Amino acid sequence: MAAHYEFAETWELPLSPEDARDVLVDLERYPQWWPQVRAVAKLGEDDALLVCRSALPYDLEIVLHAVSRDLPTLEVGIGGDLDGFARWTLTRAPGGSRMVFEQEVVVDGLLGLASLALRPVLAWNHRQMMLGCRQGLVAAVGAA
Template structure:
């Protein structure tokens, strides 16, 4: 049994696309600035294992494979507890960047079964995850720019 989810979001960061892409493609630094990303391990030049846990008491074990690391598109294929992709499209916006986020994933097993009843809670949990991304990304990009 498979259940699909599509998530979209858009927000601005006060930095140029290249600076934003630098942070987004540095997966190993994610636990420092994205609170819901608990651990990252490099598995190869284009592959990493990522452990995520948002507000709900369950942890996702994911493998991310780079599809594109070059702006305007930063994208990974996702496998493990979720299957699909996550993509950031970086659009220049004045002196900053608008990030258009899109994630399409499928879940199977117990999570897919539970999603029939608790789908709104799972969507809310993902929104909490992305709120952590928005806040942390802005801080990390700003910190790196200030250090230069």
């Protein structure tokens, strides 16, 4: 059984698109600023394994493959516990950037079956993950 998820967020943040991009494409440093990213292992020039845990007590292991690192669109393919993609579109806005995040993933097998029953809880868990991203991103760019 497979479960399909789509997530989208739009943020207006006091960061330049270039500064936001520089932090977002540097996967190996994610654990330094994004609390829900627990570990990163570089697998190759364009690939990394991330271990993520948000509010719920389980780890997701996802493999990211860089598709685009150029503004305005940053995109990765996602494999591992999830299959799909995540995309950021970064454009200038008054006072900084408009950041549009889109993610579409499929969860297969037993995890997919279990996730169907827990869909509202998993959506909340994802929102907590993205809140950590938003707060950490602003702090990381401010510290740079």
